[in-house]
Amino acid sequence: MPQPVITLKGISFTYPGGKTALDRIDLTFYEGERIGLLGPNGSGKTTLFHIIMGLLQPTSGAMAFFGNPLKDPRDFKTIYRQIGLLFQDADDQLFCPSVLEDVAFGPLNMGASREEAIRIARETLAHLGLEGFEDRFPHHLSGGEKRFVSLATVLAMSPRALLLDEPTTGLDAQTRTRLIDVLKGLDLSYLIISHDMAFLAEITDKVYAMEKGRLYTEEKVRLHRHVHAHPHGAHPHEHR
Ligand SMILES: Nc1ncnc2c1ncn2[C@@H]1O[C@H](COP(=O)(O)OP(=O)(O)O)[C@@H](O)[C@H]1O
Ligand SMILES: [Mg+2]
Structure with missing residues (x-):
């Protein structure tokens, strides 16, 4: 049985003085899974990753990591060593001389x-x-x-799982291909936020969708190169 890496139940989050960025998110992410996360700008994707990493505290809901319920926010200290986040903006990640x-x-x-x-x-x-x-x-x-x-x-840090936030943004074609090769060569579970569907089709097994703070996992779509999202819906779908 694959172990759940991350289990989220009813996770909601509202930025102070802002609107609801995450609305009752349920997610179970298993060891060995490679999942894409699609959704329009502002749908809450980055916020979801920051919640998982303990950078933000959920307003409500419960989380478990590797089967252990998170009871104390201080427990994140051990979790962030096991889950690696590639930030949307590399300048947030690099700070040494x-x-x-x-x-x-x-x-x-x-x-x-x-x-x-x-x-x-x-x-x-x-x-x-x-x-x-x-x-x-x-x-x-x-x-x-x-x-x-x-x-x-x-x-x-030898993480057991990776969260990648729009990793191909700003990459030229050659560098993007290099990134695909690197990710394919990793024996790691990962969740990848991307608008690049051809990229997701190559390196993920299924794609979930986010829209307005809601996560849609019921459509476990296998993306093909020709898959597209409807202009009026966040759900990717298969052509037949
Ligand atoms: N630091 C912040 N303070 C207040 N609101 C924020 C902050 N960061 C993001 N938001 C808002 O939360 C919502 C979700 O943002 P975000 O998670 O960055 O979306 P995505 O990554 O899908 O583009 C958006 O409406 C955004 O404006
Ligand atoms: Mg984002």
């Missing part, structure tokens, strides 16, 4: 020695084809390079 330090930061924070953290960082960078980037200043990298370095910072 060098690429090597950014990638070593996670392992260091998890208790690795400085030597060990640097070894892990170098290995992760090499795995992603980023040898030679160690001493570069993250904020001077191109969009595609930032995306890969961000991915390195997440993978260096």
Whole structure:
């Protein structure tokens, strides 16, 4: 039996002074699943990821991780080590003066020695084809390079699952293909927010839809290259 990585029950969230961004979300995400998340801008996708990572506290609802109910927000400390978030904006992920330090930061924070953290960082960078980037200043990298370095910072923590928030945005065709190859080569469960349906078709097994804070998982659609979303509905569908 695959283990549930994340279980959300009736999760709602309202930004202070704002409107309801998440409306009674139910989601069970199992180990081994590779799921796409589609939905118009403002439908709550990023908010959902931030709730899962403990960056925001739900207004109501219950969460469990790896089968353990979350009782105390402090428990997120152990969870965020097991679930990696690739931020929608790479500048939110990179804050050190060098690429090597950014990638070593996670392992260091998890208790690795400085030597060990640097070894892990170098290995992760090499795995992603980023040898030679160690001493570069993250904020001077191109969009595609930032995306890969961000991915390195997440993978260096050996997560059991990944959340990727619009990872192909701003990538050229070649870099996008490289990202697809990297993701295909990972033995990891992931949830990916993307508007890029051809991308989702290549790297996910099913796609869920969000609209106005609601999550629709009942249509477990297998995307094909020719799939499109209706202009009047958030649900992707299969052509016959
Ligand atoms: N920090 C914030 N403060 C107030 N409202 C926010 C904040 N971030 C997002 N929102 C609002 O919450 C809703 C969902 O946003 P978001 O989760 O970013 O959507 P998506 O990622 O699907 O584009 C939108 O209406 C957005 O304007
Ligand atoms: Mg977003």
